[in-house]
Amino acid sequence: MRKILVISDIHIRSIEKSIIGLSPLKQFKNALSHGQKNHPDAEHLILMGDIAHSGHIKEYELIKRAINNYQIPITFMLGNHDNRENFVKIFPEIPLTKEGHLQTVINLGNDVLICLDTLNSPPYLEGKHEGKLCTKRLEWLEQELNKIRNKRISIFTHHPPHNVGFPGMDKIKLSNSNDLFEIIKKYVNIKHIFSGHVHRTISGHTNNIGFSIFKSTCHQMPMNLISADSSLSVKEPAAYGIILFDDQSIIAHTEDYEIARQAIASSIDAMPDKL
Ligand SMILES: [Fe+2]
Ligand SMILES: [Fe+2]
DSSP, X not given: OEEEEEEBOOOBOOTTOOBTTBOXXXXXXXXXXXXXHHOTTOOEEEEESOOBSSOOHHHHHHHHHHTTTOOSOEEEEOOTTOOHHHHHHHOTXXXXXXXXXXXXXXXXXXXXXXXXXXOOOSSOOTTOOOBOOOHHHHHHHHHHHHXXXXXXXXXXXXXXXSOOSOHHXXXXXXXXXXXXXXXXXXXXXXXXXXXXXXXXXXXXXXXXXXXXXXXXXXXXXXXXXXXXXXXXXXXXXXXXXXEXXXXXXXXXXXXXXXXXXXXXXXXXXXXXXXX
16 A cells, blocks of 8 residues: 555645644644654655645745755645746755746656645735646647556546535636546546545545545635625644555545644553454
8 A cells, every 4th residue: 555645735825824723834834744753654745736825936935944954745736826947946946847837747646736826826816716627738738648657547626626515615626627627538547536625534426536635734715605705714724634555545634733632552442342
């Protein structure tokens, strides 16, 4: 079984600034160290976008410092709160597509993970948060898919390409999701879509494919299926994702690391006849 970790919606702000009383940097560092300690066998870490809260250079510098000693390869994705140009200034070593987008293919045994760039900017307009995959990014995706005929594929997007039932978030999902699903339906080896953006653990099935969405390491979306406000936030426990791949299955776990006890047998109370 192969294992990767996923951290979504870090929303880094400068050290003195918080989000609803939470320090995004501290929350992120806690997730990183929890993942490293409890999952030393993870082969890869994906940061699923909204890395920075305001897209400032200083925020990317803080991220770079925080991951400085991390032991496993990291793949970065961008979200609506990011700024591609500022990201590139701080991470010039990270390759972009020839059109300048942050899209990556990760090979993991019999699985291939394709991370897409759904940031619909520049221009960076206030209050513009929906995602988009332009023609260039979709063409890149098809080119990559055509190279991978014999492996199982998972697609990673910051913006979910489907509704999630929160009216405010459904307004700012991937705006041209039909274009993506037109491609996906041609490739039967695409088996799952992973997203962030919503700041809540959600799973389901859409357009004949399974999906999983992970929480943020900072602020979460409250369970309010009526409000059209996409900025609603609540201090519920943060989480990161753990994805397992074996011959039969793709398995998505969510680890609420702030409330989780260490997964060491001796420290967990055994309950006879629990199951
Ligand atoms: Fe976010
Ligand atoms: Fe987002």
